[in-house]
Amino acid sequence: MQQAGGEMGTGDKENHSSEPYRSVLKTPLKQAATSHSVLTEIQPDCQPLTTPPKPKEILPADPWTPTSNLKILISAASPEIRNREQRRELSNSTSEVLQAKHCLQEHLSGDEYEKSQPSRKEKSLGLLCHKFLARYPDYSSTAENNYICLDEVAEELNVERRRIYDIVNVLESLHMVSRLAKNKYVWHGRHNLSKTLQALKKVGEDNKYTQQIQMIKKREYEHEFDFDGERNEEMARSLGSNEHSEMSFVELPGMEFRAASVNSRKDKSLRVMSQKFVMLFLVSTPQIVSLEVAAKILIGEDQLEDLDKSKFKTKIRRLYDIANVLSSLGLIEKVHVAEERGRKPAFKWTGPEVLTDSQDTKLETTSTTCPPPMSESITSKEQCSKNLFPSRGKQNFTRHPSLIKLVRSIENDRRKIQSAPTSPVKISASTDQNLSAFPSKIAQVPAMAKHQLEGQSKKVKEMKMKLSGSALESNLSSPEVVPKPDLPHTTAPSQQPVLTQPLGVGPLSHSPVSPVMLPQTPSGVSYAIYLHPSQAHTVTTYSPSFMLQPLPCTNVTEIKSINSKVLNRITTEEGDNQIATDDPTKSSTAKERSTIKSETSSQQCLKRSQALQDSNLIKRCRSDEESLDTSLGESIKNERPPSNSSQMNHEMDSSQEDRQKKAKMLDQDMAGCYDQCKREDIPEDEDKIKTKQDIPVAFAIPAHETFFPSGYLIALTQCTHGNKAGFSNKEKAGVCSLQHTTYSSPIAGVIPVTASELNAVNIPAFHITPLNIMLSPTSIAAAPVLSNPCLNSSNTSSAQNPSSSVLNFTLQHVGLIPAGVQVPANPVLQHVPVSSQPENVSHSSENRNLQEEKPSVPKEPQESQTVTENFFRTPGGPNTVSSLSANSDGTDRISQGTLYIPQRKLEVSED
DNA sequence: GACTCCCGCCAAAGC
DNA sequence: GCTTTGGCGGGAGTC
Numbered sequence: 001m002q003q004a005g006g007e008m009g010t011g012d013k014e015n016h017s018s019e020p021y022r023s024v025l026k027t028p029l030k031q032a033a034t035s036h037s038v039l040t041e042i043q044p045d046c047q048p049l050t051t052p053p054k055p056k057e058i059l060p061a062d063p064w065t066p067t068s069n070l071k072i073l074i075s076a077a078s079p080e081i082r083n084r085e086q087r088r089e090l091s092n093s094t095s096e097v098l099q100a101k102h103c104l105q106e107h108l109s110g111d112e113y114e115k116s117q118p119s120r121k122e123k124s125l126g127l128l129c130h131k132f133l134a135r136y137p138d139y140s141s142t143a144e145n146n147y148i149c150l151d152e153v154a155e156e157l158n159v160e161r162r163r164i165y166d167i168v169n170v171l172e173s174l175h176m177v178s179r180l181a182k183n184k185y186v187w188h189g190r191h192n193l194s195k196t197l198q199a200l201k202k203v204g205e206d207n208k209y210t211q212q213i214q215m216i217k218k219r220e221y222e223h224e225f226d227f228d229g230e231r232n233e234e235m236a237r238s239l240g241s242n243e244h245s246e247m248s249f250v251e252l253p254g255m256e257f258r259a260a261s262v263n264s265r266k267d268k269s270l271r272v273m274s275q276k277f278v279m280l281f282l283v284s285t286p287q288i289v290s291l292e293v294a295a296k297i298l299i300g301e302d303q304l305e306d307l308d309k310s311k312f313k314t315k316i317r318r319l320y321d322i323a324n325v326l327s328s329l330g331l332i333e334k335v336h337v338a339e340e341r342g343r344k345p346a347f348k349w350t351g352p353e354v355l356t357d358s359q360d361t362k363l364e365t366t367s368t369t370c371p372p373p374m375s376e377s378i379t380s381k382e383q384c385s386k387n388l389f390p391s392r393g394k395q396n397f398t399r400h401p402s403l404i405k406l407v408r409s410i411e412n413d414r415r416k417i418q419s420a421p422t423s424p425v426k427i428s429a430s431t432d433q434n435l436s437a438f439p440s441k442i443a444q445v446p447a448m449a450k451h452q453l454e455g456q457s458k459k460v461k462e463m464k465m466k467l468s469g470s471a472l473e474s475n476l477s478s479p480e481v482v483p484k485p486d487l488p489h490t491t492a493p494s495q496q497p498v499l500t501q502p503l504g505v506g507p508l509s510h511s512p513v514s515p516v517m518l519p520q521t522p523s524g525v526s527y528a529i530y531l532h533p534s535q536a537h538t539v540t541t542y543s544p545s546f547m548l549q550p551l552p553c554t555n556v557t558e559i560k561s562i563n564s565k566v567l568n569r570i571t572t573e574e575g576d577n578q579i580a581t582d583d584p585t586k587s588s589t590a591k592e593r594s595t596i597k598s599e600t601s602s603q604q605c606l607k608r609s610q611a612l613q614d615s616n617l618i619k620r621c622r623s624d625e626e627s628l629d630t631s632l633g634e635s636i637k638n639e640r641p642p643s644n645s646s647q648m649n650h651e652m653d654s655s656q657e658d659r660q661k662k663a664k665m666l667d668q669d670m671a672g673c674y675d676q677c678k679r680e681d682i683p684e685d686e687d688k689i690k691t692k693q694d695i696p697v698a699f700a701i702p703a704h705e706t707f708f709p710s711g712y713l714i715a716l717t718q719c720t721h722g723n724k725a726g727f728s729n730k731e732k733a734g735v736c737s738l739q740h741t742t743y744s745s746p747i748a749g750v751i752p753v754t755a756s757e758l759n760a761v762n763i764p765a766f767h768i769t770p771l772n773i774m775l776s777p778t779s780i781a782a783a784p785v786l787s788n789p790c791l792n793s794s795n796t797s798s799a800q801n802p803s804s805s806v807l808n809f810t811l812q813h814v815g816l817i818p819a820g821v822q823v824p825a826n827p828v829l830q831h832v833p834v835s836s837q838p839e840n841v842s843h844s845s846e847n848r849n850l851q852e853e854k855p856s857v858p859k860e861p862q863e864s865q866t867v868t869e870n871f872f873r874t875p876g877g878p879n880t881v882s883s884l885s886a887n888s889d890g891t892d893r894i895s896q897g898t899l900y901i902p903q904r905k906l907e908v909s910e911d
Numbered sequence: 912g913a914c915t916c917c918c919g920c921c922a923a924a925g926c
Numbered sequence: 927g928c929t930t931t932g933g934c935g936g937g938a939g940t941c
Contacts, residue, residue: 120939123917150930162919165932182926182930270932314934320916345914 125321129167129328131157140189148177148185166270170325173274197282197354204279209297213284216296273298273315274322281332287349290337291319323347 121127132153140146150168154161168185171177175192177185204210276298280289295315326332331351336343 120915120917125916160919161930162932163917165930169932310935316914317916317935318933320914324916342913 124324125163125166126324126328128157128159128163129170129325132164132167133328136187136189138190140187140191146187146189147180148187150183150185166321167325169270170274170322171329173271173278174329174331176329194352194354197278197352200275200279201282201354203275204283207279209276209279209283212297213280213289213293216293270318270322273318274326277319277322278326278331281347281349281351282354284349288335288337288346289349290344290346291316291323292344294319326351 135153135156136146136148148168150161150164154164157164168177172179172185175196176189177187180186277289277294280294280297281287295312298319299311299315323332323334326347327334329351331349332347333350335346335348337346338344
């Protein structure tokens, strides 16, 4: 009896006032312990665990047993059983319940009684939510009683009303329920879920949650390594002053909250938190959000400066509450992401895929979710959007000027080059909200296959094998034509969606190297940057807009090969799972990542940096020579129906045919090389942690650069073993991979090549010798992960200052000059304008296992060259970059040297 | 020891 | 003034 009194005493006031008997039913272990302690305290000589005096009350007909509570729980989970039990239970009087409980306590020892109680898990909010949801249909009908009385529900579920509030609040955030009146809610089910998710995603994009996540991760990294305190503060201020801090609850038209109370504490409301939490998933790619990041973002929106442990812990608690409900809804799933300091809790979005574009709501529903209407009116969305930020002028985000330029340029190029309906460009929608002008439907496609591809390294290997075989058989000169692995998720007729997506990383990857997905360019080229935690911040901080050299997205094999062999790793600090799209290749990359020596990466990075200049030069040249355009169009034609290539098709001449033949031959060589690479033993261990010194290197390339040289794909897709003379098999493989990557890339022209290099290789005047970059422990390397070969749209504005090597290559392939002839480098090419997209850099912390273990190509240091921070910028502004040769001897060649990326120094050597 | 998250205190808002 | 809501954080249970 005293125990009962003690329990009552510990109940909250609402229990006292309105739910007296309910508190009796709740049987947390904690209460037992409390009762015990109370007894001990009040009656020191009382045997806490001894069976209390048996009351003389009549034993209940249905005595409680150790499994009685479980039965109740089970019945609650099953609507039929639940209702039956509930009816029976409700028919019982309060006294009977008390008697039952007392009886149970009487018959069980303390331990037994505890064991008889539902375990902690059985009382979890998630299970409770399941029970709650079981009461109502997923899709309510008017015929049903959809009203929810909190008191009744609480009673029926034998929980405090407080817990019901937790559930209802989250459901409210998804507009699955709405408050009708005091203690009264209306059940909507999932009817509005698609709309809500769409709205949330839109809001999340508008709020630049992607960037916020990037910043958070950047801060984490910087804080962890204590790199730059000032920058940390700056970042903190940036986040703390985030204009989105005032974001209010997202409402759907017609579903505004009726009660003012819902907005009274909205700033910290579980509803708002829930919506923000969901937003993070919807805008992230892969759709995995760690609790830590989510909590920091949510806190940051409140008061970053007040960030302390207690607040953080509280936020985490709330996020767990929300996550439990969302998990019950089948929207998320708990996972863990491995980090250097151990694994961290995270959640993966398992709900319907949400597209923000028009008709757009493509929902891959979960087992419990029925597909909502496929289309939502834009008007509705706009209304919703207005609702979301009724009073926030700041909500209108403008595209960065550089992006506007880029978009325009790309659009122009697209009109010129891409006319086919199946144009890859269309498929590769930008995931960057800043590039919202480009529908991102396609960008979402990769995510759809994420789950299927995750953890399927075997599949990836098989795909690689297929690709390799295909490559051998392929007569296509362009990597784009390489048969692409069957992607289960690809629903679009065009091949690009999945493949053109940036090489994502397995969401669960936990390598210290954080893969960062760079925002896709409007043309759809996506990039992934793998960041080493210790270097993540460097590049992005000051070169926010640089982009990685795109790799052909045609197949996984290429990517893998690149990652494992050539160390095309991109290290930027910004961006974590944001823009990275879920690509099947991603998982393969993450899982098959092998360690690579930084030297090799450095080499390639350096090369690419130079290539960047070259690409610009090519662009410039292209504007002067139609032949270049023809070449570009030709490459495109190879993978498109002639009828669709309006501008390109009419210019097939003998020189082009010649080039195509060359391309075929080279492709075969490439395939062989590729095969070789494929055979190499590539570690699949994702968890191998690299030392900070073992820095993956990748080269960041301005976004513009990635678009340009698409027209030269044909010539660049080749890889000849002869070029690798002097290299070991692995080295050859690496070189081949590099070449493959480089050449097959639409931006092949971006790859820097010196005249001497051209002489050294047999490949069509365009060979890239592996560069060895010696990275300091803190240096950053970025590697192209994936490119969209289909995205041939080039930015003429960015075509500037090409290097002689590229020019030679171009001219040779165009037939303007003999293969052996070399055109002198143009010393004028010192600065290459590049578009910056700082805000677009994404960072994926979940995918950090990208460091390769494979030995890198031996470095052969020669000369040194210093590249300033401005490497990614030009004096003209954020959209330009200084060439690598800015501090060199005036030539456009980089044979060896030090590459400085924002406060990071890269030791570059060349073979 | 860290992670989870149940539990209920208690204050704000609602009626 | 009572009730409803729900923010919040202690601390127990779990891993």
